[in-house]
Structure formats: structure tokens, C-alpha cells
Amino acid sequence: MQEFLQQVVSGLATGGIFASLALALVLIYNAMGLVNFAQGEMAMFATFIALVLIDRGLNYWIALPVTLVIAFAGGVLIQRIVIRPVERAPVLTLVIVTLGLATLVNGMAGFLFGYVPRSFPTPFSAQTVNLFGALASYQDLGVIAVSGVVLVLIYLLLQRTTLGLALRAASHHPEASRLLGIRVSWMLALGWGLASAVGAVSGLLAAPILLLQPNMMQTVIIYAFAAAVLGGIESPLGAVVGGLIVGVTVNLAGAYVPGVGGDLQLAVAFAIIIAVLVLKPNGLFGRAGVRRV
Amino acid sequence: MRSVRQAPASYLLVLVVIVFFVGLPTVVTSFQSAEWTQVLIFAIAIMGLNILVGYSGQISLGHGAFMALGAYTTAILIHRYHLNYLATIPIAGVLTGVVGFFLGIPALRLSALYLALATFALAVITPSLIKRPEELTGGVRGIEILPAQPPDAVNSAFTAVTGSPAMTSDQWLYYVSLGIALVLIWLAWNLVRHKPGRALRAIRDGEVAAAAFGVNIAGYKTLAFAVSAFYAGIAGSLYGLTIGFVSPDTFPVSLSFQILVGAVIGGLASIPGPLLGGIFTFWLPIVSNQFVAGQAWIPDQVAAVFKNAGPAVTYGALLILIMIFAPRGLVGLIVSGYANLRTRLRGAGERGTGQLPPDPQTV
Secondary structure, X not given: OHHHHHHHHHHHHHHHHHXXXXXXXXXXXXXXXXXXXXXXXXXXXXXXXXXXXHHOOOOHHHHHHHHHHHHHHHHHHHHHHHHHHHOOOOHHHHHHHHHHHHHHHHHHHHHHHOOOOEOOOOOOOOOEEEEOOEEEEHHHHHHHHHHHHHHHHHHHHHHHOHHHHHHHHHHHOHHHHHHOOOOHHHHHHHHHHHHHHHHHHHHHHHHHHHXXXXXXXXXXXXXXXXXXXXXXXXXXXXXHHHHHHHHHHHHHHXXXXXXXXXXXXXXXXXXXXXXXXXXXXXXXXXXXOOOOO | XXXXXXXXXXXXXXXXXXXXXXXXXXXXXXXXXXXXXXXXXXXXXXXXXXXXXXXXXXXXXXXXXXXXXHHHHXXXXXXXXXXXXXXXXXXXXXXXXXXXXXXXXXXXXXOHHHHHHHHHHHHHHHHHHHHOOHHHHOHHHOEEXXXXXOOHHHHHHHHHHHOOOOOOHHHHHHHHHHHHHHHHHHHHHHHHHOHHHHHHHXXXXXXXXXXXXXXXXXXXXXXXXXXXXXXXXXXXXXXXXXXXXXXXXXXXXHHHHHHHHHHHHHOOOOOOHHHHHHHHHHHHHHHHHHXXXXXXXXXXXXXXXXXXXXXXXXXXXXXXXXXXXXXXXXXXXXXXXXXXXXXXXXXXXXXXXXXXXXXXXXX
């Protein structure tokens, strides 16, 4: 039983990483109905920027906000330069463009920082604390806490501020919002910036565990896809709950289901994606879509 | 003679291209033939993806997985059951096509976005899925395929033409791939010109309207998936035979990606597009690396990094640029460039060709 609890706790911790990346995916989906395939690579790149800052001697807690601001600016810039020209194009075009962006960012990271995995500092100590009979490290608890804080901040921004209202209005009713004086296109750019910053958090959380290298987020993004789909792809709360569920499920399957082990955990995430899409396409928190023809 | 003179210019172009590809191994080395074999194989896989993405408007980011299935089918049939390698190629194609058909059924319920997501995940997990049944697939070590020897008649004909002592396995496989590629391109051309092609394009441009006109949506969409997978399976089978070896690392995510890049760069919804895309995606990393390594002013370290990161950067940048500025790909650029040139030559007085505008851009 104790080992089971142990697995759940460490599953929740990895789930926190998936949750923040899934949250970033949901933000962009809400802004323009698109899954951003480059989200993981953007997060990886932001983490490299953080590493450069820390290597220059900056304190972790100073480097963190600086990185998030740079990631935000990068997200806005990418939306302005790359996404805006194809904003009204069919989904297929957008998917291909974000895939191109993913390889471009991945290659740039390899070009600038190399492919050798690097260790990344963590602000949380590796000491453990007894939690209902299971040993949880401060590292695990820290990851869970950070993803919780990010969710609350995003929730407050979207639901309790005028800017959040404008963001939501611009994505749901672009024409009406434009008539009311909201600069819709800039709202999209803001959405990209926000998503980029939230994604960067997941990169910063993942790097101490996975070691930082250009392909670090390639598997994490699949788990984040699974989390976002499970949560209903348009619900921020769903993304976080989905992330935690995926983290725990994958961890438990790796530990207890014979034949899964470490290398087929990704296949479990794939199975979750397929099962949700076929059985309950709206996920846990999504609404059924009605389309006018 | 009159019918020859009246044939459209494009037929002449096709003839030139065929002569070029048939004659190629007689003038280049055996190693270079093997490189061009890979170009042809990529062209086949890209053609398959083009039918799916360009004509039916569905998307797959997991065609590398279909290629892996085809390659492993061939490898296992040869290795365990000692089948003739030529017989394994159609088996690999049909098996992959059947799998593609069954994957096309759940794909019917998914929007383009979800389909992209699911097939992307499939491409990512393919290497670890292959590793699992170790007895069948050889695990991480993979399976070796012995080089295929040309039949005596072909061998003697080839030596008579080129004067070389013997035809190598690479040269023989080049001709096998060329023959199969020509047949498959011809089949694709026929498919898209006739009823299925019209139905697929109707579905792509307006599913509800197509259904209202009695087009069997589910049937055609799964058909597109099956045909597309069939092409990828054949390509995978040839790929395994050419490189003589299959292992999980032969089929990384980047392979699926390379196929997509080829389809987009060549030009979606066009028949010559995949061939151009195949040439482009295969030669781009090689040529650009040689170029960078040959420049004296670029430091060696930078050149070494470029070798790893260069293809990703150029592929990514090209995908974005083409989608923004030339969504019809190289073929679109050539066609519109040719049309512009003709109006320019004919003079300003004669604008308009009196022809219908091309297909609306939907991809």
C-alpha cells in the first residue's frame, strides 16, 4: 500500500509538468482553435535561456521571472511573425506551420546550445517528507505546488480581469469584439505570449528531472496532448486535472501492469488519447460542440 | 507523327523525366544509384501522403509508422520464412494498406486537428513499439536483409550497355524501385483524374455538400487512408531492402516529418509534386552540409553543429515560408511562373487565357 501511495505521489509530480504544458496548449486552443505542436519546443528553448542566465551567475529566483518575460515576448513575436500571415488559413495549414516551427526551434536550440544533455538546477531540495505514509520529496511537492499556482493565476487572469474578459471575448466572438474596440489580433498575440510563458514553466520543472537537451520535450508533449484531450482541450481546469490523471496513470501502469515498464509508458499516453477521442471526444470538462453548416 | 506533334508539352516532359531516370545508373556510380533509389522511395511515400493530405484533406503525421510496418513485414518474411524478396514487396504493401484501412475508421470521427495529434503520437511511439516483440523484430538490434542480386538477363543487358563487369545489388534495386514508382505514380494519376479523385476533392472542399450530392464520405475517406498506407508500405519495404537493415532507429519521428515536408514542398494535390519533394528532401541536407563544409570561412565547429541541426532548421524554415508564401509548393511556383512568362511573351494586349482558374486552395 505504501509503495502504491509512493507511485501516486511521484505520478502527481510528473503530472504537474504535463499539466502546465497542457495548460499552455489549452490557452492557444482557446485563442484560435489550434493545437500548437511547437509548444514543447518553445518551452525547451525558454529553459535553455534560463540555463544561460543561471550560468551567468543569476539567482534562480531572478532568472525565473526574467525567463518567463522573455518567453512571453518570444510567444508574442512568434504569433506576429509566423502565425499571423496564416491566421485565417485552414487547420491543416496551421498544423503544418506549427510543426515547421517545432523543428525550426528544435534545430535552433541544437545549433546554439548543442545536443549534450545538461543538468539543470532545481530550487527544491531532494529531502523527503512523510505524507500519509508515503515518502514525498520536496522536489515532487514543489512541482505540484507550482502547477497549482500557475493554474490559479491563469484562472484569475481569465475570469477576474478586464484583460481576461477581452481575451475570452476575442476568441469566442471575434467580430463582435472588434466592433466593441478590442484589438482581436493583439489578443491572439497575448494568448500566444501567455501560453509560451506557461509552457516555459513546464520546461523549467522538467529540466532537473529529464536533463536539458533539444529533444527533452518530445515525449512530454505527447503526455501533454493526452492531458489536454482528456481534459476536454478547451478547459484550463481540465488540462490540469487531465495532466495529473495522465501522470498517475502512466506511473502506475509502468509499475504494476506487466509488460509496460518504462519504455511503453508513452504507449499508455497514446492509448489514452485514442480512447478519449473515440469514446468521449469532448473529454472530461469539454462541452459538446455544435456546428452550424 | 501528327499525333506525336499534337501531344501536350507535359507528355514530352514526362518522357524526358523517364529517360533521365532510366539512364541515370548507367552514368553514375553504384553508390549514387543507391542514393537516387532513396529519392524514388521517398517519392513513393510522399505520393501516398499526398493522396491523403492533398486530395482527401485528411492529415497524417505518422507515415513513418506505415513505412516501418512495410519494412518489417519484408524483413521478417525474408528472414524467418525465406520468401523471395520481390514477393514480399506487394505483401508488405497490402498488409500496410489493410492496417491503414482499419486506422481510417476511427479517423473518420476525428477532426483534422485531432487526427494530426493522434498520428503524431503514433509516430513518436513507433520505435518503442517495434522494440517490444523482440523475437519477431530482433529488438534494438533489428534485422539484417541480404542484398538482392539482379537476375542474369538483366545483369547481362546492363553490362552490355555500360561495359561494367557486373550489375550491383544497388543498381538492380534502383531499377526495381523505379519500375514500382512509375507504376504507382501512374495509378495515382488515374485515381485522381477519375471518379474517386473527384469525390475526394469534393469531400476535401466541402464535406456536407459532397454528402448532399451522394458521395459516400466514410467509404472514400477510409479508401484514401488505405491507399495512402499502401504506398507507404511499399516505400517502407523498398527502404528496408535498399539499406539492407531495419531497426527501431531507422524509423524516428523525423522520418514521418520528412515525408510531410516533401509533400508540402513538392506541392500538395499534384502528381509531379511528390517526385520533386522526394528529390528536394533527400538532397537538401546532403547538399547543404557539403556546401557548409566546403566554405573555408565557416569554422569547423560551426560546420559540425550544422550537420546535426542544419536539416531541422532548414526544413522548419522552409515549411513555414512555403505555407505562407507558396502554399502550392514547387509545382505551384513552376506552373504560375510559366503562366506569367507566357503572358509576358505574348504581350500586354492579350491577358487572360480563357481557362478556368485552378483548384481553390484549401490546404
